[in-house]
Structure formats: C-alpha cells, structure tokens
Amino acid sequence: MDHESFNEYDDVNIPIESDESLAVGNVVYDEAQLARQQEDYQKQIQQAETTAVPEVVRQFLLYFQKCFNEGNAYELHGCYETSFQKLTEKFYKTSRWPHPISVVAPLVNNDETFVLFYTEVYYRHVYARFQPTLEERSLSYSNYCNLFNFILNSDNALNLEIPTNWVWDIIDEFIYQFNSFSLYRTKVLKKESHETEKAWLKDHDKVWDTYSVLNVLYSLCGKTKIYEQLRAQKNGQDSTEVAGEYGSRNLFKNFGYFCIIGLLRVHTILGDYHLALKTLEGVELNKRSPFARFPSAHFTTYYYVGFCYLMCRRYADAVKSFSHILLYIARTKNINRSVQFDMVNKRSDQMYALLAISVALSPTRLDDIVNTGLRERYGDQLSKLQRGGPESYPVFEELFLKSAPRFIFPYTIDFESTKLNSDATKHHLDIFMVEVKNTTFAFNLKSYLNLYSTMDLGKLAGFLEKDPEELRSALVALKVKNRQLVRKDGELLEGEYVNVSELDISLENDLIHIAEAKDNRKFADWFIRNTLKNYAVQEAIANPEKESDNVNKNKKRANKENKEVAAEKK
C-alpha cells in the first residue's frame, strides 16, 4: 500500500478531557457541589420522586435550550459532547434522563423544536444503557419521523445549527435502532409465547418499516442535493451552484454525506451488496474524502465497503479497504481516546477478523503495522484458515459470525406463517461458504506447485492422493479464481480483472505449467522515507536546542498517556 497517503492522518488531533468539574454557561459546578446534588438525587429516587430534576440538570437543560435556539455552535458542542456525558455519569447511569414530554417540555416552555432534538438524545441514552421497551422503541421511531419531517419540510430548519457530531449520531442511531428493532421483531415472532408482543407488533407493522427508513435517507439525500454536489465536485465545478438553499449549508451537506453512509449500511444489512457499493457513487474514498474528517464516519464507511467487497468476492479490494482503515486507527489510537474508544476497538477487532478471511482467500502482502496487528489478534486462526480443507470451515464461520454486520430479515413480515422468518445471517453465511469451500480446496496445491515449473497432473494427483479429474477441476478453479476484479480508480463497482496471486498456471493437456511472481522489493519508497528521516536527524544535530524542546513535549505527552492508561486500568 501507498504509505504516503497516510501521512495526513498523523496530524489528527482530538483533545482529551479529564476535568471533573462542569460548566453550565457561566456557572461552574465543582466536584463537591455535584456530589451533593448527586446524593440528593439518589434520595429523591428512593422516595419514588421520579420526576424530580436535580438543579444542575435543570440549569443544564435551560442552557442547552438557549444555546440550541441561539445557534451558539461552540457552547452547544460543549453541552452535547461534554456536559451531557458528565451528567449522565453523575445522575443517569441507572435511570433515564428527565422525560421529554412530561418533564422537559413544561420546563422549556414547550419549545417544540428543542424537545424534538432532546427526545432524540433521550432515547439514544435509553438504548445505550437499558433494554428499551416496545413502547419506547416505537416512540423513538415516531420522534425520528417528526425530526426528519421537521428537517425536510419546515422553514425553520434552515436556521438549525447543531454540531456535526450530533448530525452523525442522529443518522447513526436511526439506523442502529432500525437494525435493533428488526432483529427484535424477528426474535419475538420466532417464539411460541410472547402473545402480547406479537399482537402489538401486528398492530404496529409500520413501525421501523424498511421502506420508510430508506425513504428518509433518500429524501435527505435529495433535499441536500448531495449527489448533484458530488458530481459537480468531480467535474471540477463549484458545488455550491447546484447545492440549493439547503445543500449549500455545511450542516445539511453533512446530513447528506451521512445519509449516503446510512444507505450503504442499510443495503448491506439487507444483503444487497451491489446496491450498497453503488450508493457510494461519486464519493471519493481517500484522505480527501469528506468522511475523513469524522473518525466514526470514516471507519464505518470502510468497514461496510470492505465487507461488501468481501461478499462480492473482490478480496484484493476488501484487503485494501480494511488495511487502509486499520492503519489509520493504529496511527491515531494514542490520540483518539475519545468516548467512542471502545467502539473503535470493537470495530477494528471485527475488521481484523474480516481481514484474516480476505487474506486467507486471496494471499496478499500487508503493511507491516497491519500485519503485526493481524497476527497478534488472529494469528492462530489465520494459520488454520490458510491450511484450508474441512478443518478450516468452522474457523471461517466463527470469524464471519463474529464480524459480519447484523443482517436483518429483508422481507415484509408475514404474521401468519413463520416460513419467511428465518435466520438472515445463516442465509448469507451459507452462500459465502460455497465460495470458501471451492477456494480453499486448492490451498494445499500451492505448496507443491511452488516447487516446480512444470509438472504432470497424474504425478501431482499421486502426491495428493486425489482423483486426477478432481484435481484438474481444482486447477481450473485456482486459475479462474485468481483472476479477480480489482478497482483502479473510478467508482467502487468498477474494476479490471487481474491475476491477484503470486502464482499463475496453465494446463497443456496433462502438463501443468507454473509461473511464479518474482517479488521485487520496492526500493524507491524505502529510500525516500529514509532520506527524510536522515534530514530530520541532521536537523536535530544542527539545532540541539529546538530538539530538546521537542523531547520535552514528547515526554509530556507520553506522561499524559501513561496516566490515562493507569486511570483506565483502575
């Protein structure tokens, strides 16, 4: 892979917060004050005063509303990213935030728009911390409907100003809840009991309906004219000319981008890998990509793109997607210790598993850092996969189940018969395993073929104790499967057929011709990097003072990191 393209990520910097106090506007609550209110709140809860709102939370909500309506982006970001999290830790670890309708609406003077967005955050907190009830799932859904309705159809939406992270979270959560509901519904319908739930689901069959979820995403794409903008950008035109009133505002442009990722995800969990990749038409996938600025959007995109490539049997492209993003995560892991750290870690673990599958099916030389990461996590499994044969099948299955997206049942639910209600993941796995079986069959051939430049088919069959005709088929399969579509430039679905293996064979009747790729080391890249390193060293020697400054800075940073690690261990 091209190392140069990652240098830009070295500058990614995300500030770390460790302060325990809390600022709500100009009022700063220190730790002691918070602790006192926390105690009071616990007491109130015990006395069953569930509608009680601690003073700090009340103040926070009012301030939150004020910033929201003033469009004070900076303060709003603080409320959303920092204060909300801190208050959750203090007061709402085990209980729900104040209810949007019964408590918050009267508090904020029935400010409908604010309540709309607060409700979004409220249910997200419910989903993150508790098992949402059926009613909550449905109310959250209708809130999303209202929220998107507001964005799509209200004149006031143009004045909306919320942090980009929030925009991402809205789309991300919307799809997460849709996915979660679909899985829940399938689970309930499968069971013999659960009559009340079944009846409820039957009455509410439009809740979290796939069609309407897609409708929202496509409508937002249309409203923000995001595809038109991307096309204009690609042709070197000014995208603001086609963006329209909404699309030219950064906020809505981001909505548009994130909806594209949303569509990518929805199509993937429905098993439509072709449409999923087609959805990204016009999106540049590299460091200049609009997603690259938002870490979550960035690695979500690569995870799904990589997975779709894997399911389309384009292993070289899958490997490229996974390594690209895993390298990015590896390089930024020290500075990227944000709230989502666990999520990043879980996702990258999944991507290493998918990478193991892709590399096993189509051996590829990996970047050193990614290779080390892969061996650390899945070294054992990888060697089992690479040996092929029936012993490798359970490992393929295990890694697939662990790391695939949570597929949903795509068809409209049939409440009368359970036949349409079958396990979606198993379905996709079954199809994938055909490919695995037909590809890994040839694995043990390679170690023999490597040794010869020509070989008699009968002789090889003797070595392998295989039927010669079975072997002939395996060789043809090896040859054909080595030719894969690989994307050069252009859209994700485009590509050229290339031999991706280090081995090439052809059959002349019973004689196998074998050619091996000569692996040329890449010298130029090595020289360029080391020349630059050399310059850096020379400069350090020439200016020792400046260097000692840097050393101090590095020490400080290292100390801070160590502290964090220590804190985490506690």
Added chain:
Amino acid sequence: MENTLVNKPESRPEVVDHMLNTLEKYDAGNIQKFEEYVEQQCSKNVSDIAANLALLKLYQFNTNRINDEVIINVLSLALINFNSFDFSLALHLLPTYVLNESPIDPLSEQIQKLFKLYNHLDGKDFAGFWTEFYKDDNATEIVSDIENFLSLIRASISKTIECACKSLSYSVLSSWVHLDENSSALNDWIKRQSWTLNGTTVEIPVNEFNSAKPIITTETVKFEQLSRLLKKAFEME
C-alpha cells in the same frame, strides 16, 4: 469474464435503464416492467443481473408480488454467468428460508437444486454438474424457460476452458461439455470454438490468459512522493 454489475447490456431498454438510475427502482408499480424484461432476457439469451437484482429487491418489499417462476428464471440466467458471481448476489436477496435444510415449498426445492448446480460450476467440476443436472427431470424443467440453456452453459464452460488450458484431452472435453465422443455434435462444437482436434487432444489457440505468465511487479514512483524531498532540497539552498 466481465464486470456484469457495471457493464450495461446493449439490449437493455431505455426505460429499464432509467428506472435503475432513479428512485423508480423502488416503485412496486414497476415490477411488471422488470418481469417483462426478464422474459426478454430468457428468449434473447442475454442476462442483465443489475436489473434482475433490482427486481428481487422489489420482491423484498412487496412479498405479495413474488413470482416464483421469475425468481427461478433470474437464477437460471445467473447460473450461466457462473464465473462472475451473479448467482450468489441474487441468492443473497432471496427470502432467507430458501436454503434451509429441508425445503418447505416448491420454490426452495428448485432453488436448492440450482444451488447444487452452481456449487459444481463454481468449483469448476463440470462433469459433476452434468451428473447433477441429469440426475432427474427436475433441472430440465427448472431451466425450461431459458432458450438454449444447454448451449449457453456449454459456451460458458468453454470460455473457462479457454482461460485455463492450452490443450485438453478429447475425452475430458467430452465429459465437461457433455457431448459424446466422436459425435458430430462434439466435433461441431470444437469447430465453433475455433479449436482444433489433433488426435486425442483438442488444441486451443493462445489467448491472453491460457499461458502461465510470471508476474513482474515494477515500482512506480509518483511525483508526489518526491515532493517533500524536493521541498527540502529547495530549503537547503
């Protein structure tokens, strides 16, 4: 081999192309148009997987409109292009019960038969494919809507052979395309592919794939890679 997802078949009607590129592909009112197009593909011997996937997607959202026969035809068409994974892409979009171990309706029975056939073709076990195909009358029945199905499969098998082999024994070819040795059908088939029969060996003209080529990777240095070096050199002046 071709990129069947991107390449647009020449015979794709304008109206279908328009639907595929707009949100009309989600309009249940267009199911009939897509179905008619499948019918056309069956009789004209072309397969347009991108359009057919859009139809299967419409079935996902409109269960009551599912037409088993059309699904089977889409899969049979995809089977012909077995080297391009059209078949598995289509399968991923079908109701998830169809591959369950014991088939519960005629649709899943037929799909499982096709899936078995695909399994042989994907593993390039062509002799096995024909055995499975003629095991009972079912397969012939399943693909009966596709005109010339057998010669289309033979053509795809022959293309695969061209990709991997410089020559092949006459008897192996006979079992791979399922035409009797010394029959005029087999000899005609060899002629139609522009291959030559030389004693017991069928020789296949050299093409860009059927010889083993060592891959030589060369390193290309892009100008951008040198940018920092050049900047440095400039600063040192």
